Amino acid sequence: MVVGQKIIFLDIDGTLTEAGSNDPPQSALQAIARAREEGHFVFLCTGRNYDMLRPLLRYGFDGFIASSGGYIECLGRVIYDCPMTEAQRQSAMGILKKNGIFRTVECRDGTYADESLKAYLRDHAGEAGNSELLRWREQIEEVLNIRPMREYKGQPVYKIVFISPTREQFSEPRKVLEADFAFCMHEENQGGYINGEVVNRKFDKGKAVQRVCRCLNIPACDSVAIGDSMNDREMLEAAGLGICMENGNRELKKIADDICPSVWKDGIRSAFTKHQLIHW
Numbered sequence: 001m002v003v004g005q006k007i008i009f010l011d012i013d014g015t016l017t018e019a020g021s022n023d024p025p026q027s028a029l030q031a032i033a034r035a036r037e038e039g040h041f042v043f044l045c046t047g048r049n050y051d052m053l054r055p056l057l058r059y060g061f062d063g064f065i066a067s068s069g070g071y072i073e074c075l076g077r078v079i080y081d082c083p084m085t086e087a088q089r090q091s092a093m094g095i096l097k098k099n100g101i102f103r104t105v106e107c108r109d110g111t112y113a114d115e116s117l118k119a120y121l122r123d124h125a126g127e128a129g130n131s132e133l134l135r136w137r138e139q140i141e142e143v144l145n146i147r148p149m150r151e152y153k154g155q156p157v158y159k160i161v162f163i164s165p166t167r168e169q170f171s172e173p174r175k176v177l178e179a180d181f182a183f184c185m186h187e188e189n190q191g192g193y194i195n196g197e198v199v200n201r202k203f204d205k206g207k208a209v210q211r212v213c214r215c216l217n218i219p220a221c222d223s224v225a226i227g228d229s230m231n232d233r234e235m236l237e238a239a240g241l242g243i244c245m246e247n248g249n250r251e252l253k254k255i256a257d258d259i260c261p262s263v264w265k266d267g268i269r270s271a272f273t274k275h276q277l278i279h280w
Helices: 026-039 050-059 088-097 118-121 130-143 167-177 205-216 230-239 249-256 267-274
Strands: 007-010 042-047 063-066 071-074 078-081 102-106 112-113 144-149 159-164 183-186 194-200 223-227 241-245 259-260
Touching: 007 205, 026 042, 042 050, 042 144, 042 249, 050 063, 063 205, 071 249, 078 183, 078 205, 088 102, 088 159, 088 167, 088 194, 102 118, 118 130, 167 205, 183 230, 183 259, 205 223, 205 230, 223 230, 223 267, 230 249, 241 249, 259 267
Parallel strands: 007 042, 007 223, 042 063, 112 144, 223 241, 241 259
Antiparallel strands: 063 071, 071 078, 102 112, 102 159, 159 194, 183 194
16 A cells, blocks of 8 residues: 555536536646546546446546445446345336426436426426526536436436425425435425435445445545535545535535635645645
8 A cells, every 4th residue: 555545536516527517627637647646546426327427437537436326336346236126216216206206317327317307397487496407407418418218218226316396295205215215405496396316225425435445445534535515425424534615515514624616716636735635
């Protein structure tokens, strides 16, 4: 082991790149390359599935944690692979649809979204926030290759991202699913809808950090995690040093050990330099 060697875990959207983008700033790419040259391991740790994170692998990483911890590769080897069981998949998909909740299912090699979401948003475009959400959905569907639900053929699912028009509509699904699944709830929006993630209780980003550390035989206290949203909470708590982006969630900032500049102000390079992960 290199003296002072660390494992660095980087979220993607809002941390390594702007949300929905596959283009990290040059300063981040230079910092990552330099950190690896100095003997550190650098991993992506993201809610994205493998298909959505794949464009970023060309920049050079030692591995990745996909689907919020449901699928992990370390130095080219799969060390964890935990999709929903068929019973879990059918239960989650069915109860969400029954309650009028829009679903985006994430498989290993594809992502599929209910087409009815965009129709709903267009019909309610005058309500606060809906037009903005529609533009965002159309952008990420194109950039991240999200396909219509009619093309989904029952492949194993690692995670479901949902948008519920009201909080009440999510009440029954929460009760039905909470034994098997945790819910990462994002902030309620002005339009009244809520969005979040349905994630298997067997894994999260924090458990994934621990799995990678064991694989590399490096203690978790020698790891660094950088993220921006509440689905990064467990990752920051598991790592020896947890850093939140300045553009990140205000609640995440409260539990972070440090805050670095925003993604568009060279935050990754700043954090690497400040904590002596790289030396120029």
